[in-house]
Amino acid sequence: GENVEQHPSTLSVQEGDSAVIKCTYSDSASNYFPWYKQELGKGSQLIIDIRSNVGEKKDQRIAVTLNKTAKHFSLHITETQPEDSAVYFCAASISRGTSYDKVIFGPGTSLSVIP
Amino acid sequence: DADVTQTPRNRITKTGKRIMLECSQTKGHDRMYWYRQDPGLGLRLIYYSFDVKDINKGEISDGYSVSRQAQAKFSLSLESAIPNQTALYFCATSDPGQGINEQFFGPGTRLTVL
DSSP states (O other), X not given: OOOEEEEOSEEEEETTSOEEEEEEXXXXXXXXXXXXXXXXXXXXXXXXXXXXXXSEEEETTEEEEEETTTTEEEEEEOSOOGGGOEEEEXXXXXXXXXXXXXXXXXOOXXXXXXX | OOSEEXXXXXXXXXXXXOEEEEEEEOSOOSEEXXXXXXXTTEEXXXXXXXXXXXXXXOTTOTTOEEEEEETXXXXXXXXXXXXXXXXXXXXXXXXXXXXXXXXXXXXXXEEEEO
16 A cells, blocks of 8 residues: 655754755555645644646745656745744545545654744 | 534543544535544544445554544544553545545544553
């Protein structure tokens, strides 16, 4: 079955610097890669996602890149702010739209942005 | 307004006790899920339900059971709690009609089994 690895497990950056979180997946059939942000005491929320037919996607300060050949995908946060401090989960899924699309989550990265 | 709510938010119990965690949603989604979160392991699926009559085991269902009382309610039970079930538990919903399986999570229940 699918396995998702995520690195680093913890990351500290100075406010204004960039943060990069990397994930790898094992199932080449996976075609949908969401990223979730979990703030303290709250449930995770989708912040950005990418499909396998796209190599990069950007939304303001966050971007995600995908290398299908290497089965790697990464989250990039630029100009980090204290409110970016949270746990970030990557995930991989085989999205067929109608049947159950099992979502496999990575172990998470705890990001701390130091003011 | 919270779309996905969980009760209780925190619970401390003893080994062998029966525990029920409840989840309610106002999103109108048919699909509901229970996940467990442990440090270094991420979110792992316990059970999922596509509708009131459809219940499926996830990757770590042993020691757990679920009940889908209505479209809006999905409960997780630990029949006889054990210490290694100490974890954060999250309920989630999704709507496949959106074309992607975005999960909408509740705020979580922190369960401690002594």
